[in-house]
Amino acid sequence: MYLEIVSPEATLFSSEVDSVVLPGVDGEFQMLQNHAPIISLLQQGTIKIHTHTKSQPGFKELPAEIIPLHTDDKVLTLKIDSGTVEMKDNKVIILVEK
Secondary structure, eight states: OEEEEEOSSOEEEEEEEEEEEEEETTEEEEEETTOOOEEEEEOSEEEEEEESOTTSTTSTTOOTTEEESSTTOSEEEEEESEEEEEEETTEEEEEEEO
């Protein structure tokens, strides 16, 4: 599935991913390929992005706000204050406030 994370200042992330874990207002939830269409509010917490590979395009050029969970892992993290997520047709768009 394709993930795009956007803040008022810039596009923070844009790439194919395996899954994403989000801090929803009713608790953490995960979105995988072919997830049902959804729109949800996000609360303060950490977005966890499970990538295909460390060598995917753009991995080395990530903004300072997005950091690997572990140095040998394919999981990236981004701390947010709040946000909104929409998923439709295997495309996830996350609007975040940091």
